[in-house]
Every structure is written in C-alpha cells, then in structure tokens.
Amino acid sequence: MNNMSRKISCRVLIGAVVSVILISAGCRKNNDEDQNPVLHVTAFSPNSGKARTLVTIKGNGFNNDYNKNEVTFNGVQAEVVSVTGDELVVWAPDDGSTGIIRLNVSGQALDVGTFTYQDLSIASVSPLRAAVGGTIMIKGYGFGGTTAPPVVTLNDTLAPILNFSDTLLQVQVPFTGTGTGPVKIKVGNSEVSGPNFSYFKLQDFFPKFAFTDELTGTRITLVGSGFGPTLTGNRVIFALGNVLDWGYDTLPVVKATADTIVAVIPEGLEVFNMTTSPMVLLQTAGIDGVVSPSSGNRQFSITSPPAITEVAHYGTNYFIFGEGLNSFEEKTKVFVGDYEVPDYYISVVAEMFIQFSLPLDYTGTGGIVKVVANGRTAVGPELVVE
Secondary structure, eight states: OOHHHHHHHHHHHHHHHHHHHHHHHHHHHHHHHHHSOOOEEEEEEOSEEOTTOEEEEEEEOOOSSGGGEEEEETTEEOOEEEEOSSEEEEEOOTTOOSEEEEEEETTEEEEEEEEEEOOSEEEEEEOSEEOTTOEEEEEEEOOSOSSSOOEEEETTEEOOEEEEOSSEEEEEOOTTOOSEEEEEEEETTEEEEEEEEEEOEEEEEEOOEEEGGGOTTOEEEEEEESOOSSGGGEEEEEESSSSGGGOEEEEOEEEEOSSEEEEEOOSOOGGGGTOSSOEEEEEETTSOSOBOOSSSOOBOEEEOOOEEEEEEEETTEEEEEEESOOOSSSOOEEEETTEEOOGGGEEEEETTEEEEEOOTTOOOOEEEEEEEETTEEEEEEEEEOO
16 A cells, blocks of 8 residues: 555544544533533522421422432522422421522522511501400411411400411400500410500590589590590490480590590580480490490489488388489498498488488487488488487
C-alpha cells in the first residue's frame, strides 16, 4: 500500500472513531435529560396555615426518590409526605416561619412562593358589644387546635362555641358575663388577647321610687355596661311589661356614657295612669331588643307620701291604716311614743295596711303612733296600751 492510500485509510478511521464518540456523547446527553427533566412549578396550596399543614406543590421535574426532593420553608427543612412526577406534598415544618418555600431537586433550585404561618392571633371581633345570648364573630388565625378545641372568654367569662374553623370562631355571649374586658382565645398552650368586649347589660337603677308630689323632674340613673355613649343612642323606657306592645313611655336622656345613663321623668306620662310600678327597660342603638335590670327589682315605684288615717287593735295585735306605708329601699319603721317597735314584730301587709304587736317586755303605756316610710314620717293618733 502506497503512502497516499495509508493517509486516506487513517482519515477514514479517525472520522469513524470521532463519529462514534459524538453519537455516544449525544446518547448520554439525551439519557441525562430524560433522567433529570427541567424543574417547573405551576401552583402550590395552601399558601398559609399552621405548622403541620399539608402543602401540595404541582408541576413537573420532581424526583420519585423522596430524599432527592429538598423543600425548605424560610430555610427550615420540610418533611416530604408523597411525590409523583407532577405533584409533591410536604408538611409545613413545626419550627418554620413565614417566608419563601424553596425547592431543590437533583441540583435544580427553584423558589415556589411565600407561605404565611398562621400563628394564633385575633384579627377582628364583631360586634364589640352585645346582649347576653347574642352571637360574636371572631376572625384570625390558628383557632383549629390539633389536640383540643379553642377556649374563648369574654371579660374572663367562658363563652360557648357555636362553630369554628382555623380562621373563624362563632361564639355565644354568655348569660353570666358582665362588664367590659378583653376577648381571649386559648388553643393548647398558646393564648392571645384581642380587643375589649362590652356586655350590653342594665345592672341596676336608682332611685327605686318617687313620691307622687315629686315625680316630675325626678332623675333616674341607670348603671351597667355596653351603653351607647351618645344621648340619642339610648332610650330609657317605662313600660307596662317587658313587651313594648303593651304600652310604654320614653324618658328623655340627659347624660350617657358607656356605663351610666341618666334620664328624667317628664310630666304627663301615660303609663302612670295605668300602673304605679312600671318596668324599667333600656334600648340602645346597634343592638336589637330591650334589656331590663339583671339584678334586684325591675320596677320603678310611684308612691304617695306616708299618711295614717286610723289605728286600731284587736287583742295584742295593732293595725295601722293609711297610704304610702311600705318602703322600697329601707324597712318601714313604727313608733309608739318614743319606743321603736322591733322589726320582728312588724308586718307591712300592703301600702295601706300595717300589722304590729308589742313584745312581752314592753313596759310603756302607749303614745303617738308614727310611721317612717321612704324617708318621710306620718303621724297618727295616740295609742293607749293597757
């Protein structure tokens, strides 16, 4: 073989070898691309939650080998729950925090998006004042405990839970609660306080009565919580019962704060033509219905000044007749001369009738009979005790 032939053969051989190498390299490249497809994320959900929330990442390029899918929440490693070619599911880590979810699969890194940790918190409470039995809506995060339901208190009184999810609580205003204080939620070992809530309650009122000759202009003070803080936002009502349809009068309000209302009895109220003991009711803007005092007597009494028309006796029992003889705030007192009859021996039967007796150790001979009722004194005839 001459030199020219040798050169051609070598060139052919080298070309063949190079072709084989290039083909092999191309095959390996294609195989590598098939084994490591491009990492791509199309969506993830949810984008917020508590620790241990299942987060699903959808896309492609995930590795079927759990250990080759590295997911971090703001730098904290997450546990992979399941993986397929187009879906990756992980737990939000217990010690994670709000930040970027980062994905690294077989050397390919990608930011998925921001995940917000829903720590126990209160975003809003509505309404911030309500009557007992009403419903309160609380919005926030972290209400859905993993081991026990949330515990809600309104001014330190336990509120029954009607419904709840991780971001919404519906509770009932407890019947035993009163006053104004913070909304508190406890889930497991975590506790958070929110804005102040006010129970719309009429605790009491004073005075409890007025004399017929001093009725017009009498100022009545109502105390409680959750009142409307404006004069026009409250109605003080004298009613024939606890239903307004039965008849009522409205008293002008001259002072109003969140816990005190002062109203004045005007002249010519119609309810006094039908009753001497109207119910005291309160209505405030923004809250349906009316409330009456939650403690003590719920009626305001109209009484005549005490007067004695007759004193009689039968055996050891004595009888006083007149009007305005019963007291509304302090006990009625009976005197015979300067001697005050002990309470035990006095029975105020009605506004017009008192029965009393004298104890065995009484040594007097009698005297002018007097009755003290509602701070006024009525003077009667002389009683002779034999």
